[in-house]
Amino acid sequence: MTDRAKQLLQQHALRITDARLAVLIFFLKQQYPIDAQQIEEYLAKKKIKTDTATVYRMLTTFADEGLIKKVRVSDEKLHFELADRPHHHHAICTNCGKIEDIEKCLLNQQIQLEKSFQVQDHAVEIYGLCANCH
């Protein structure tokens, strides 16, 4: 996984640092959207010295490079997930906040809105209780 992470950084002409490698590995391992705080905790556990600002800067850089993308799952925090994951939506537990994937898209792939609204992307979030919470 380290190799894959290195490769991704090199492909995007980004310098390889411990923090970046670890964050990318975290994304590769993680199948659900993660936020800045989770990344900081992960880096702390891995004994990699970091800083909140750096985490945000990494996220911004990766997102700009198209490695990860912003996901809107909460009013409170920004979440990100790997950009190359297939199209999917999220089921968010209103009790514990856990985010699960919904693999099949519930909308027709091509959404055509009346009006002159030019669709670029769409997000579907399902709120409810996950298996543990009910």
Add this chain to the structure above:
Amino acid sequence: MTDRAKQLLQQHALRITDARLAVLIFFLKQQYPIDAQQIEEYLAKKKIKTDTATVYRMLTTFADEGLIKKVRVSDEKLHFELADRPHHHHAICTNCGKIEDIEKCLLNQQIQLEKSFQVQDHAVEIYGLCANCH
């Protein structure tokens, strides 16, 4: 509209103040989700003295009473809209941030997910460019 606003406050045993009336009227007039800042600007225009904290407290109170509900349209700010509006979704312009309603629900009303996820609510947001922005 003032009468309707008064009536709503009375029905929920909430005291009638200038700020609350104005905010409710704003919600009644407004067909799209609004945020705290827009409310403050509206109150300022109406020459009603207020404070950010008060606006948030009103929003929290109204939401607790079920008069309005939180809408997830952005990563940045909380938005609210009248609770009694019929089920609908939103089209959000990625350029100017304008929010339009999508009246017909693009999902089947009853979403049944595999897994043991108990669905309570769902949100669909369509991102793209509104008529003015393309």
Add this chain to the structure above:
DNA sequence: GTGGGTGCAAACATTTTGCAGTAGA
């Protein structure tokens, strides 16, 4: 009169920015 509602200030949480130092290419 009483407690719900408000204004003000200060705290809080998340995210961003400035700047000087460090280290990857």
Add this chain to the structure above:
DNA sequence: TCTACTGCAAAATGTTTGCACCCAC
């Protein structure tokens, strides 16, 4: 070497809380 990247500190943004005062009931 050169500059992308980082750490630290401080600021900016959005939201919440404490407290004393005031007004709707």
